[in-house]
Amino acid sequence: MSRHQNLQRLGTEAWDVLIIGGGINGAGVARDLAMRSAHIPGGLRIALVEKRYFSSGTSGRNSQLIHGGLRYLKYGDFGLVKEALHERATLLNIAPSLVRPLEFLIPCYGRYDKLFYGAGLTLYDALAGSRGITPHRTISSDQATKLEPGMDSNGLRGGVLFHDAAVHSARLVLENLLDAEARGVCLANYTEVHRTATGLEARDVLTGNTFPIRARRIIDATGSWSQAAPLRLVRGSHLIFPRIQQGTEAIAHFDEAGRIVFLIPWGENDDLTLVGTTDVDHQAGADQVAISAAETDYLRSIVRRLYPDFREDPITSYSSLRPLIVQSGRSATSTSREHKIWQSTDGLLHIAGGKYTTYRAMSEEAADALMPDLAPGRTIPSETATTPLPIPALATTTGARVRVAVEREHACCLPDLLYTSTYWGHERKLAADWLTPLAQQMADLLGHNQAWIDQQLRALGV
Numbered sequence: 001m002s003r004h005q006n007l008q009r010l011g012t013e014a015w016d017v018l019i020i021g022g023g024i025n026g027a028g029v030a031r032d033l034a035m036r037s038a039h040i041p042g043g044l045r046i047a048l049v050e051k052r053y054f055s056s057g058t059s060g061r062n063s064q065l066i067h068g069g070l071r072y073l074k075y076g077d078f079g080l081v082k083e084a085l086h087e088r089a090t091l092l093n094i095a096p097s098l099v100r101p102l103e104f105l106i107p108c109y110g111r112y113d114k115l116f117y118g119a120g121l122t123l124y125d126a127l128a129g130s131r132g133i134t135p136h137r138t139i140s141s142d143q144a145t146k147l148e149p150g151m152d153s154n155g156l157r158g159g160v161l162f163h164d165a166a167v168h169s170a171r172l173v174l175e176n177l178l179d180a181e182a183r184g185v186c187l188a189n190y191t192e193v194h195r196t197a198t199g200l201e202a203r204d205v206l207t208g209n210t211f212p213i214r215a216r217r218i219i220d221a222t223g224s225w226s227q228a229a230p231l232r233l234v235r236g237s238h239l240i241f242p243r244i245q246q247g248t249e250a251i252a253h254f255d256e257a258g259r260i261v262f263l264i265p266w267g268e269n270d271d272l273t274l275v276g277t278t279d280v281d282h283q284a285g286a287d288q289v290a291i292s293a294a295e296t297d298y299l300r301s302i303v304r305r306l307y308p309d310f311r312e313d314p315i316t317s318y319s320s321l322r323p324l325i326v327q328s329g330r331s332a333t334s335t336s337r338e339h340k341i342w343q344s345t346d347g348l349l350h351i352a353g354g355k356y357t358t359y360r361a362m363s364e365e366a367a368d369a370l371m372p373d374l375a376p377g378r379t380i381p382s383e384t385a386t387t388p389l390p391i392p393a394l395a396t397t398t399g400a401r402v403r404v405a406v407e408r409e410h411a412c413c414l415p416d417l418l419y420t421s422t423y424w425g426h427e428r429k430l431a432a433d434w435l436t437p438l439a440q441q442m443a444d445l446l447g448h449n450q451a452w453i454d455q456q457l458r459a460l461g462v
């Protein structure tokens, strides 16, 4: 179905469930409900709307890790870590081409670091249980230097190696959405939905057209944009550098305050390093998110601390918001990443907080909460933990990637291609020489003219 057809359906059909928000939580609930729908006579009519491109919120601009969250052990969040480690194993199983094991090195400079992090990782391994990847091990300073010859060896007392997993987080959202669509869910990007005094109103962001939507149940998966609860918006930023580390492992560095910062091998050509993240209370609105000078200085200082001879400037940066459940007395870093799923008095089901890693379990819980209403008297369990995501191999040429983005993945503007179907927009500085041919090919496929191409480039500041 084309976007145009989907918008027509949105406005004319009566939906059993409308999901607002095309991040990982919206996508996860859509897929879960679509699978259960197959067991309901007549099925469920499910639609999902996203006001920008899919995964354009936090879900495509995070640290790209599927992890237990080593740092949460410090705050005693053992349940959260255990659940995340369990989900890590599940995602490695159901989406192995997008979620891959990644080795981390914690460089140890303090006298007791090896002991301290070794103990933490013993607990981490125990919480992962039989679903762990490979148990951690400690290494000497010589071994650490051999792995990372460019790393500051002054005062280095050794290291600890452990495993977590890396993900292409925007694509995993997309693949959840596309599988949900294959199971009957109606998807519409660039469609903003708001409640009005009389019901729900949708606005096609690309044309400005508005129309009413009828839905029996509504799921608010709008993350940082949710109005439903007092959320604490905490900004996290990343810098992307030419490759810093020599080895294939990521570096997990604990700064002087005990905050963890990752240097993650990155990029389609494996020639970049993603450095992040920060934790800063965000004062501006959810639509105005950008790295500050102080965050840039902080992340650069970590790189200088670990790799004193590395001189290159960052290529790009990205930032996003953590919508955390408010906890009084906690700092931005220590506020819990626990999630919350609740129904408000107006009947909306809200899904907020949590981690990307636990999206599948959160989605299952949200779908469970709706099932008594959607299929009264029936028990239809979730199947998402055991049903692999059908993920095709990536096309090998640029032209084929653009075509797939437009024809399969709902790309209708240049950012859809640059930040969801691919991460090319994060991986290189935006410039007319390489963006113009991409915009030209998209325009040809979508039937747009030169004015559209100019507008797309202008919107990206090129």
Ligand SMILES: Cc1cc2nc3c(=O)[nH]c(=O)nc-3n(C[C@H](O)[C@H](O)[C@H](O)COP(=O)(O)OP(=O)(O)OC[C@H]3O[C@@H](n4cnc5c(N)ncnc54)[C@H](O)[C@@H]3O)c2cc1C
Pocket: 020, 021, 022, 023, 024, 025, 026, 049, 050, 051, 052, 053, 054, 055, 056, 057, 058, 059, 060, 061, 062, 063, 064, 065, 066, 067, 191, 192, 193, 194, 221, 222, 223, 224, 225, 234, 235, 236, 237, 277, 278, 319, 320, 321, 322, 351, 352, 353, 354, 355, 356, 357, 358
């Ligand atoms: C810097 C940073 C790094 C992180 N790193 C990790 C990590 O490595 N691993 C991990 O497990 N977790 C990580 N997290 C947490 C994780 O990324 C988030 O918990 C998760 O992505 C939240 O997903 P979401 O779907 O709730 O929100 P979002 O991805 O923000 O999606 C909400 C969507 O709703 C849309 N929307 C809003 N209002 C409307 C409307 N009215 N109509 C239509 N659409 C609307 C928005 O455009 C947006 O796309 C990180 C978080 C941050 C901030």
